Amino acid sequence: MAKVFYAHSGTPNDKHDWQGLKEHLLAVAKLAAEMARPLGLEKAAYLAGLFHDLGKYTADFQRRIEGAAIPVDHSTAGALLVLGDIISKQDWPMGEVIAYCIAGHHAGLPDRRNETPACLDRRVEAKLPTLDPIWKQELVYDAQNLMPEFARSIPPKTAHFELSLMGRMIFSCLVDADFKDTEAFYTALEGREADRNWQSLQTLLPDFLARFDAHMHEKSKGDSSLNRLRADILSHVRGKALEQPGLFTLTVPTGGGKTLASLGFALDHAKAHGHRRIIYAIPFTSITDQTAAIFSDLLGADHILEHHSAIDQEKFDPKMRSESRDKLKLAMEDWAAPVVVTTNVQLFESLFAAKTSRARKLHNIAGSVIILDEAQTIPRPLLKACMRMLDALARCYGCTIVLCTATQPALDQDRLEGGLPLKGRELAPDPHDLAQRLRRARIVHLGDRDNAALINALTEEPQALVIVNSRKHALELFREAQQAGLEGLVHLTTRQCAAHRKTTLADVRDRLKAGRPCRVIATSLIEAGVDVDFPKVWRAEAGLDQIVQAAGRCNREGKWDVEESVVSVFSARDYPPPSELHKLASDMKRVLGKHEDLLSLAAIEDYFGEVYWRMGDKLDAKGILGQFTVTRSGTDFAYRTVAEKFQMIESGMTPVIIPLDAIAQKAVDELEVEGIFSGTLARKLQTYVVQVPPKARDILIRNGHVDFARADLRGDQFAVLKTASLYHADVGLMWDDGEYLAAEQSIF
Known part of the structure; x- marks a missing residue:
């Protein structure tokens, strides 16, 4: 009787409900190919799925799955195979791409070569456990004609990058198929069901379009020139579909x-x-x-x-039950x-x-x-x-x-x-x-303005917005405005968590609509797409694109005269901007001499x-x-190096969770519960995070103001604020006070 090899364990010491390795490999191969079919990469994805766990055809891995505490590399054997002679000469680039995918299906896509043992070259050169030859009887494969049809039309200049992207797509199909087959095995074993079913877009489109058309018909009833223009724009855009x-x-x-x-x-x-x-x-x-x-x-x-x-949800819990259960730590969506x-x-x-x-x-x-x-x-x-x-x-x-x-x-x-x-x-x-017809404001340059001058200007305007380039400037201007006794002051920066900013913005909109005093002092977070409408705006010098975005918060709905709706651009000598922002402001000034209207598309094109x-x-x-x-x-693809380099936000900041309300507090309490996945709780808490400088967070932790929730279970993923008085209702988290005792701690 042939020996049976297993991919995943079930009941200990009773293998009747364990998943066979051949069964798992074929299922993953078929699912990966199905996912890759719309991409034209189904043959390559099938091969990646078929060989991804080839290293489990070893005595060492079977001992490990039975409970032996021995490390086994089961991801490299399949990579080594597709780097060998099973791939035809014309398909060798695709064979190498598949090797990256197989080698990285647990730890992530590797570099081809670097200084660590984790790179692909070093892994395939290392001594691996001997494969049982039964794999050749159980797995039938076709390793010919792996390159997709569209590869023939790829421009030579971009061919290398696009081959690496084929690798990413195959890798995506492989790991998603592997996760889902493993999940299906364990959910069936445990008598539960994972709901991963979404209706397709094409099935839903008739209803989506009917709802969209009904909504737009209702909006068109307002007989204003702006509504008519918006309707014309919509009609023209949809006509291009x-x-x-x-x-x-x-x-x-x-x-x-x-x-x-x-x-x-x-x-x-x-x-x-x-x-x-x-x-x-x-x-x-x-x-x-x-x-x-x-x-x-x-x-x-x-x-x-x-x-x-706002939380790094890719960190896995450090406390795992087994290698197989680790696969159930599924990614976000x-x-x-x-x-x-x-x-x-x-x-x-x-x-x-x-x-x-x-x-x-x-x-x-x-x-x-x-x-x-x-x-x-x-x-x-x-x-x-x-x-x-x-x-x-x-x-x-x-x-x-x-x-x-x-x-x-x-x-x-x-x-x-x-x-x-x-x-x-x-x-x-x-x-x-359109730029002319939808012009709602004009831009003027004021030169240098200190905080006192800005506060004097705000005194004359019951509803106004001031946007500055740093949290420090925003906070100090806000405090000085408070001391001056200005009504309706609102502070808006990333010192506040997103949930707090959301309620603050709702209050701002209510104030504006009711005509009550509303003087907002904010950083640039308010510029892009935030739906607020002020009669006057002040903006610290920045790039022209940011100035134009700030102008989008001035007379947004066309309620005031354009000439009276002024965006005043000023320099803040006491708060010099970062180097790159200073350069962008200089780019803007060079354009200023060529264009009378900085809101024109010609000015924007020249600026860029x-x-x-x-x-x-x-x-x-x-x-x-x-x-x-x-x-x-x-x-020579450096997947891992590129992933480390490709950071769209290089703030160097670290998260602190604010138990702001009952929802946040409940999620924080649930961090104590071992059975709830970290990813689930991270999603609940993502709008309750404030990003702070690493040194500041270290000080908060050292002084007992912040602590990692269940570090034994969650590692250093969830840093939770313990001293509630450090988070202020008006300005958010005052991490600058971290070395001092909070109010309640100073009472003996």
């Missing part, structure tokens, strides 16, 4: 209804071309709730996945939902990720309509890498991508080396004319031209594109 999938721009000034226009286009375009989902990516978590709420009201909350995270509202950080860092938990969603990004809201906020040091990725998704993976903004960042290949083919792909009707010319090679400052090369000796 039949155009060929690919890259588009949507250039609509603030107030023109670009969020709903882009959604209308996405629904119509998906219907016309069979897209699988709609992904709406937003630059800031401060407005994801706002957009997700709009989409939920329109399309139904049950069909919307909102995914953003796999983005199988028909509509996903997320952040640029989550989208792009997933596309360049090495970790299984983040990369797992990539195959579901393929075939999507992706709306990039506020496209100008893509970090410039990563711009060329992001453009290369967007171009590849559009050309090779059936994506339609809409760069949606009031300040289009001039990414056309005719204007920027390595740019995108955007000529003739604008969705809006005559953006230059100045910025990109100045930055040059620094648009790929991390050297991301040079990390993927192919030579005669093989591929």
Whole structure:
């Protein structure tokens, strides 16, 4: 009787309910191929799935699964196999790509070579346990013709990067299939069921479109010139839905209804071309709730996945029951939902990720309509890498991508080396004319203004917004304004957690609507897409794109005369901006001499031209594109190095959880419960996080103000504020006071 090899254990000392290895490998191979079929990569994904756990055909691994405490590398054997002679000569690049995927299906995509034992070259050179030859009888494979059809049309200039992207897509299919088959085995074993079923976008589109049309019909009843213009914009944008999938721009000034226009286009375009989902990516978590709420009201909350995270949810719990159970530590969502509202950080860092938990969603990004809201906020040091990725998704993976903004960042290949083919792909009707027709404010330059001058100006305006460049400036200006006795003062910065800012913004909108005093002092977080409307705005010097975004908070609904709606730009000598922001302000000043109206599209185009010319090679400052090369000796893909380098927000900050209300406190209490996954609690707590400097958090921890909840179970993932008085209702977390006793601790 042939020996039976197992992939996953069940009842100890009784193997009747254990999962056979052949069964697992075939199931993963078939599921991975099914996921990869829309991508044209099904043969490669099948092979990756078939061999991913080949190293379990060893006596050592079978002893381990029976309970022996011995380390076993079971991920490298399959990688070594596909680097060998089973792959045809014409398919050797794909064989190497599959090897990265198999080797990384637990620990994440590796580099080909680096200084650590974890790189692919060192792993395949290491001594591995001997495979039982029975695998050759149990696994039938076809390792020929692995390259996809679309590979023939890839431009030579981008071929190396796009081969590495094929690896990412295969890896995504592999790890998602592996997670899901393992999950299915254990949920069946434990008599439970994991609900992972989402209705498809194509099934839901008739209802989505009916609901959208009904909503827009209701909105059109207001007979104002602005409503008529918004309706015209929407009609024109939706009229472009039949155009060929690919890259588009949507250039609509603030107030023109670009969020709903882009959604209308996405629904119509998906219907016309069979897209699988709609992904709406937003630059800031401060407005994801706002957009997700709009989409939920329109399309139904049950069909919307909102995914953003202020906590590193990819950290696994350090206390695991077994290697097999570890696989049940599933990643966040796999983005199988028909509509996903997320952040640029989550989208792009997933596309360049090495970790299984983040990369797992990539195959579901393929075939999507992706709306990039506020496209100008893509970090410039990563711009060329992001453009290369967007171009590849559009050309090779059936994506339609809409760069949606009031300040289009001039990414056309005719204007920027390595740019995108955007000529003739604008969705809006005559953006230059729209900029004039939707102009709601004018920009003036004041020169230097100190806090006293700003407070004097605020004294004359019962409703006004001041935006500055740092938390320090915002806090000190707010405190001085309090001392001056100004009414209706509101402070808004990232010292407050997102849940706090949400309620604060709701109060601001109520004050504005009721005509009550409302003087908001904020950092730039209020600029991009936050729906507030002030008659007057002051903005500390910054880049022109930020000035224009600030102008979008002034007379947003056209209630006041344009000439009286002033955005006053000032320099703050006492609070010098960071180096790059200072350079952007200088770029803006160079444009100032050429354009009378800084809100015109011509001024914005010139501004971005100045910025990109100045930055040059620094648009790929991390050297991301040079990390993927192919030579005669093989591929050299630095997946893990790139994932570490590709950080869209390099704040160097660390999270502190604020038990602000009953919801947050309940989730904090649940951190004590071993049976609740960390990822589940992280999602509940993500809007209750304040990011603080690492040294400041260390001081808070040292002085007993912050503590890691259940460090024995959760590690250092959940740092929770213990001293409630350090979090103030008006300004948020005062981590600067961490070395001092809190009020309640000073009472003996």
